[in-house]
Amino acid sequence: MAQDLRSFLDLIKRRKPEDFQIISKPVDPAYEITALVVKLEREARRRPVLLFENVKGTKFPVLTNLHASRRRLAAAMNAAPEETQRAYLRAMEKPIPPKVVKTGPVKEVVLTGDRVNLYDLPQIVHHEGDAGPYLTAAISFAKDPTAEVWNCAYNRLMIKGRDTTSIHLTTGKHLWEFHRIAESRGEPLPLALVIGVHPAIALGALAIGSIDEDERGIMGALLGEPLELVKCETSDLLVPAHAEMVLEAEILPRERTPEGPFGEFTGYSLGERQREVVKVRAITHRRDAMFQDITVARLDHMLLSTIPIEANLYRAVRAMVPSVKAVRVPGPFTCFVSIEQRVPGQAKNAILSVLGADLYMKRVVVVDNDVDVFDDRQVNWAIATRCQPDRDITIVTNARGSDLDPSTREDGYTAKWGVDATAKPSLAAYTPRHRVPPGVWQRINLKDFLA
Ligand code: MN
Numbered sequence: 001m002a003q004d005l006r007s008f009l010d011l012i013k014r015r016k017p018e019d020f021q022i023i024s025k026p027v028d029p030a031y032e033i034t035a036l037v038v039k040l041e042r043e044a045r046r047r048p049v050l051l052f053e054n055v056k057g058t059k060f061p062v063l064t065n066l067h068a069s070r071r072r073l074a075a076a077m078n079a080a081p082e083e084t085q086r087a088y089l090r091a092m093e094k095p096i097p098p099k100v101v102k103t104g105p106v107k108e109v110v111l112t113g114d115r116v117n118l119y120d121l122p123q124i125v126h127h128e129g130d131a132g133p134y135l136t137a138a139i140s141f142a143k144d145p146t147a148e149v150w151n152c153a154y155n156r157l158m159i160k161g162r163d164t165t166s167i168h169l170t171t172g173k174h175l176w177e178f179h180r181i182a183e184s185r186g187e188p189l190p191l192a193l194v195i196g197v198h199p200a201i202a203l204g205a206l207a208i209g210s211i212d213e214d215e216r217g218i219m220g221a222l223l224g225e226p227l228e229l230v231k232c233e234t235s236d237l238l239v240p241a242h243a244e245m246v247l248e249a250e251i252l253p254r255e256r257t258p259e260g261p262f263g264e265f266t267g268y269s270l271g272e273r274q275r276e277v278v279k280v281r282a283i284t285h286r287r288d289a290m291f292q293d294i295t296v297a298r299l300d301h302m303l304l305s306t307i308p309i310e311a312n313l314y315r316a317v318r319a320m321v322p323s324v325k326a327v328r329v330p331g332p333f334t335c336f337v338s339i340e341q342r343v344p345g346q347a348k349n350a351i352l353s354v355l356g357a358d359l360y361m362k363r364v365v366v367v368d369n370d371v372d373v374f375d376d377r378q379v380n381w382a383i384a385t386r387c388q389p390d391r392d393i394t395i396v397t398n399a400r401g402s403d404l405d406p407s408t409r410e411d412g413y414t415a416k417w418g419v420d421a422t423a424k425p426s427l428a429a430y431t432p433r434h435r436v437p438p439g440v441w442q443r444i445n446l447k448d449f450l451a
Pocket residue numbers: 150151152174209210211213215
């Protein structure tokens with residue numbers, strides 16, 4: 001089966017052995033893992049997958065930095081690195097439904113009752129100021145309590161007791177919606193938290209779309225075969241049969257607990273908030289399970305989430321502006337779009353599409369297709385030279401956005417803005433860009449002038 005983490009690691013070891021680094025020296029899960037990932041990247045210019053064999057306080061080895069390379073993520077989708085966006089879009093357009101199987105390696109060890117103890121897991125503290133150990137690589141699998149609608153997502157979990165965590169549900173998103181439905185009925189929401197998966201499954205979990213779109217079908221399409229699922233021991237939820245570990249749990253109704261601060265992808269460590277409470281009912285895992293961590297707010301985290309966001313935004317803009325050329329998410333809450341504008345107004349439509357397609361998007365810049373959105377200098381140049389702020393900036397007030405944006409007065413209640421940095425009335429009619437006359441350009445040969 002090619003849908004487990006181990007077979008993907010074997011592929012990396014075969015193709016590029018230096019991309020897989022085992023660390024046998026004991027490490028403290030508090031800060032040392034993050035320190036090693038960041039130092040390797042900054043000082044040695046390396047970002048291999050890291051397997052820490054000896055992590056203090058736990059028998060589980062820790063795998064991290066799996067997603068820190070675009071090449072590895074492309075390999076996970078069986079695509080060339082420059083084809084990642086197209087490969088992801090294809091998977092969104094042609095999902096492959098999952099299939100239920102009787103059992104799988106994730107059931108080799110089943111722990112229930114008193115044997116559930118989250119303190120047996122690696123107690124990883126990522127950054128200074130974090131309120132405690134967090135699970136950052138758990139994918140939640142859940143179902144609408146009133147309908148056959150499934151959802152997968154990443155949710156950060158702070159370990160708060162032997163069988164208790166807090167959970168950060170992004171206000172207004174799909175799992176939050178399921179929990180609100182369950183809570184209004186006074187019921188807990190069954191939840192399964194899946195740790196240690198093939199990166200195609202990780203990429204699929206981050207798909208952004210309608211609540212009706214089943215992330216598990218996108219996972220299957222990225223894998224090229226149906227995702228194999230097994231039933232949980234303590235609920236009817238279905239989880240990947242080949243995962244390293246599953247925490248079977250539920251989100252309690254009408255209970256909240258202090259959570260945070262926690263250093264996030266925004267570059268900030270937002271303060272303590274009251275969040276929902278998770279009770280873990282069972283832990284199942286492979287006999288020699290690896291525990292996966294995502295090095296939060298670093299490439300491991302940022303690259304993984306960017307590919308699905310960009311694919312969805314490209315899809316959304318293309319629905320309104322068929323001549324869209326490229327979409328890039330260069331940083332938190334920000335999107336750059338290039339279009340071939342055929343008629344006035346299309347840049348504005350692109351802005352509206354982006355803001356309408358992703359809760360987190362707050363700033364959109366639209367440029368003409370002669371500007372490379374992957375070059376920040378070119379985008380800045382276009383804003384400076386093709387935009388009149390009183391005419392070309394659109395501000396939307398009182399919208400819902402990320403609850404992790406520290407600039408808002410109330411978490412998640414935000415203004416959004418779009419910058420139309422396209423040439424007006426059209427690129428063809430705009431002031432020409434300077435250039436050396438083509439005849440001279442072709443005639444001049446450096447060799448003739450330099451000794
Ligand atoms: Mn969803």
